[in-house]
Amino acid sequence: MTTASYHRAPGDRSIDEQETISSGVFVYTIGLLLAVILTATAFWVTNTSLLWAPGIPLGLAVLAIAQMGVHVVFFLHITTGPDNTNNVLALAFGVLIVTLVVAGSLVIMANLNGSMMPPAELMDMQMKY
Incomplete structure (x- = not known):
């Protein structure tokens, strides 16, 4: 692996590397699954009595930041490259x-x-x- 591959988001395509459409669909599917899991977790956090009530807003904030990260990386393909x-x-x-x-x-x-x-x-x- 070259150092340039570390600065690429999942789904980014380079000029010398030919990727198939199925790998692009696979990346979007992973992003969709992660987004659905984070959304379902947020609904669970708000509707459960297992968690400490004052900690729920902090948990929702963490889940929201994770959701933004998933969207930025998997759907917008924004990296630091x-x-x-x-x-x-x-x-x-x-x-x-x-x-x-x-x-x-x-x-x-x-x-x-x-x-x-x-x-x-x-x-x-x-x-x-």
Whole structure:
């Protein structure tokens, strides 16, 4: 094996290597099975009483990250290889933008209550006394 083969996602095709359609279908089938297993596990985690209740959101977050990894590798074929540099940078930029939007929304919602004006009834009560 060459070092270049380590930087390829399952299903990526090189110029000198001819792969059949069945191997591509096999890679997508593996990705589909992993995605179905992770989805079924997420449903099981939410509906079972065997797990510690406060740990369920953390378990779901781990399963969601694993699901994203399966989709990125098996369906989008994004790797860290030299030929996929632009794809990795685009993915990282997208993650950065989504993180900024979610974090900004959470900060705005957390500070929203303190910035709101009191209701008119409360204002009238304050003016009477």
